Amino acid sequence: MIDAMSDNFDSAVDKALKLNLDRSIYGTFAEIGAGQEVANCFFRASATAGTVAKTISAYDMEISDALYGKTRRYVSKERVVDMVNYEYELLEERLSGSRGGHSRFFAFANTVRARGYRDTEECHGWMAIRYQIQPKRTSGTILIHVRLLDEENFDQMEALGILGVNLIHAAYFHARHLSAFVKSLTEFLAPGRVEIDMLKFLGQPFEMVDNRICALELVRQGVTPATVFLPDGGVVQAAEAFYKTPLLVLRGSFLPVTNLHLDMLEQAGKGFPPSEGRSEGARPYREVCEISLSNLLRDGEVDLLSFLDRADALQALGKVVMVSNCPEFHRVAATLRNYTTEPIGLILSIGLLNELFKEKWSKNLAGGILESFGRLFKTGVNLLVYPWQNRKDGELVTADNFKTEDHLVHLYRHFLLNGMIKDIGCGDAHLLEMTGRDIMAAARNGQEWEHWVPEQARFLIRNNL
Numbered sequence: 001m002i003d004a005m006s007d008n009f010d011s012a013v014d015k016a017l018k019l020n021l022d023r024s025i026y027g028t029f030a031e032i033g034a035g036q037e038v039a040n041c042f043f044r045a046s047a048t049a050g051t052v053a054k055t056i057s058a059y060d061m062e063i064s065d066a067l068y069g070k071t072r073r074y075v076s077k078e079r080v081v082d083m084v085n086y087e088y089e090l091l092e093e094r095l096s097g098s099r100g101g102h103s104r105f106f107a108f109a110n111t112v113r114a115r116g117y118r119d120t121e122e123c124h125g126w127m128a129i130r131y132q133i134q135p136k137r138t139s140g141t142i143l144i145h146v147r148l149l150d151e152e153n154f155d156q157m158e159a160l161g162i163l164g165v166n167l168i169h170a171a172y173f174h175a176r177h178l179s180a181f182v183k184s185l186t187e188f189l190a191p192g193r194v195e196i197d198m199l200k201f202l203g204q205p206f207e208m209v210d211n212r213i214c215a216l217e218l219v220r221q222g223v224t225p226a227t228v229f230l231p232d233g234g235v236v237q238a239a240e241a242f243y244k245t246p247l248l249v250l251r252g253s254f255l256p257v258t259n260l261h262l263d264m265l266e267q268a269g270k271g272f273p274p275s276e277g278r279s280e281g282a283r284p285y286r287e288v289c290e291i292s293l294s295n296l297l298r299d300g301e302v303d304l305l306s307f308l309d310r311a312d313a314l315q316a317l318g319k320v321v322m323v324s325n326c327p328e329f330h331r332v333a334a335t336l337r338n339y340t341t342e343p344i345g346l347i348l349s350i351g352l353l354n355e356l357f358k359e360k361w362s363k364n365l366a367g368g369i370l371e372s373f374g375r376l377f378k379t380g381v382n383l384l385v386y387p388w389q390n391r392k393d394g395e396l397v398t399a400d401n402f403k404t405e406d407h408l409v410h411l412y413r414h415f416l417l418n419g420m421i422k423d424i425g426c427g428d429a430h431l432l433e434m435t436g437r438d439i440m441a442a443a444r445n446g447q448e449w450e451h452w453v454p455e456q457a458r459f460l461i462r463n464n465l
Contacts, residue, residue, distance in 0.1 A: 007173075012165040012188050017045035019169060024135065026099060027106035028087045029055040032064065033075060033125060034114035037157045038164030053091060075113045077143065077237075080126035083109035088130040088139060105139070106131035108168055112160060115153040123148040123156055127164060129171050133205055140203035142171050144185070145237050147195040159193050175201075182217045197224040198237045211235045212311055213304060219293055219325050220302055225335045226324040228288075231315045241320065242339035246273035246285035248384075249322070249336070250347040251329075253295035255306065255464060256439055257313045257457035260431045261289070264347050265319075267424045268384045273343040277380055282342050289314045290322040290332065306464060313457035328361055330375035337379045344381045347424070350388035350397050357404050357412070369408075373415070383421045389432040396432075399423035440464070 009015050019025055020042060029039040029052065039055040042048050058064040064074065068082040088107035095105070112125030125148070130141040146163060148156045166185050174181040185196060199218055201209040215227035215235045228238045248268055250261060265287050273285050291310065296302050307323075314321050326332045329346060336344055348356075355361070362372035385399035400423050404412045415421045426432065434442075434452050442449040443461050450458060 009187070012041055012162040013045045015169045015187075016041045016051075016165050017047060019165075019172070020045055020047040020050045022172075023050055024102060024104050025051055025106065025172060026053055026095075026103045027051065027108065027131070028053050028091050030083050030087050030107065030109045031055075031057050031112075032059060032079075032083070032110065033112035034110075034153075034157050034160055037161035038108060038110065038168075041161045041165045053095065054087075056087075075111050075125060077126055077145070080109050080111050080128045080143070081141070083111065084128040084130045084141065100136060102135055104132045104135055104172070106168070106171075108164065110160065110164060112148075114148060114156045114160070115151070125160070127167055129168055130203075131171055133172075133175065138204045140201065140205035142167065142175070143198070143200045143202060144196055145198035147197060148193075149195060150193055155193070159189055162188050163194060163196075175206075178214060178217050179221075182214075182221050182223060186223060191222075195224050197227065197239075198235065200235060210308065212308065216296075216302065216304075216307060216323055219323050222325060225326055225331070226322055229311060229315065229321040231318045231320065233311075233315055238322070239339045242286070242336070243283075244279065244281065244342060245283040245340050246278060246342040247288055247336060247340060247344045248272050248285055248347065249288045249290050249332070249344065251290050251292070251332070251352065253436070254289060254291060254310045254314060255295075256436055256453055256461045257310070257317070258431075258434075258436055258439060258453055259428075260434075260436075260452075262317070262454060263427045263431055264349075264386045264424075267386065267427050268345055268347045271422075271424070272345050272384070274382075277343045279342065285342075286320055287318075288320045288322050290324060292327050293323060293325045294327055296323070309460045309463050313460045316456040317454060328372070329356060330372055333376050333379045333381045336381075344379070345384045346381055347384045347386060349386050350399075350402060353383070353385050353399070353402060353421075354404075356383075357408055370411075373411070377415070377420050382419065383415075384424045385421060386424055387426050387432070389429065396426075396429070398425075 031038060036055055036057050042052055058067050068086050071079050084107050091105055091107055106129055108129045110125055110127040113123055115123050126145055128141055128143045130139050132139050148159060150156045150159060166187055170181045170184045174184055196218055199214045200211050212229055212235055218224045219227050226238060228236050228241050230236055250265055296307050311321050324332055324335060326335055359369055362369045365371040387396050387398045389396055399421055439449050439452050444465055453461060
């Protein structure tokens, strides 16, 4: 038996035992879709009566609807929120009189699509805990979405049990320390077993939490390759935001956000999406501004204030923001392909196009640069290239007259002739006169810079001088 105050755990069952031994933590487990794996960990740990008020598995759809209301999708955010709210409110109604003075109530819920017989569909689920940090205090909710990456049902169920225990333990012991909270979620789970692509803190106890920072922390710790924010600032699951949606993706640091960026998106959008490759019932295309995690680093650490400023500026302009831990273009393309089967256009400058043909980006691939481009174009991605003006001679460099190194000329021509790389033109050549660095330098030197930057994004420069 472990010490109730110990943080040295050998397994998720040890964590469950710590929770069981804390007589102030008391609640309900409601699990749908993959058995009662989380509750099972608490029963295996012993001293279960200290924590478990009730466990339930409303597996039958009619019973589930009778308890939690009708729903279109049983494995959804809406369903898990309905579950956790119903069970928490019922717990308080029945036990607040006898235990409310000394108990920190909780309700844990999950709804999961695990591997079935002869099943090859994606396995994923939602988990939530609504709980009190202190007795008699207002409750808050923590919500996560998980992708199950194990191939076998048994392994997925085991992973769910571990993850659920980790979530409950983190809620009570790490909720004020985001980095420790995220790190603890995957404890006792080997890399590659789960991906957590959504983390939200909701309710009065967490009203000061910016869920964009929570999502960024998932990317920073490698728990998910990417996270997505809508123009209203809401954090969304990428699969939900991009399902059946053509994507026009502009990569950049966006420090600052400029009128050049807006023109790149506008010019790329004129011929996008192409009719080929688009399925019936596809949504309208979305403009996505993607920032690689490496572009958010300052002295080796993520600059949170700069990140929020950039996100605020892009969202104020109506853009979807995506942060990824995928420096290579082929990894970004593969990540996006997890979320949509519709056309994807990656917008890039001549400078980035030149970078793509440098072998440093493919040195870790057995097939070198050929494998790098093979992975990129295998997913049905087009590169949409915006021109650049040579300051020395005024020449306009486009996708059509771009020159690679001699030994790559024929490879580049193949991509160009087959429409994998496309020229998108420039709406206003005047915009090519100043780079983002030039604009920042002008602002620092007290020179005129405002007309290069959309009004909604000017605060970003002022905050970063």
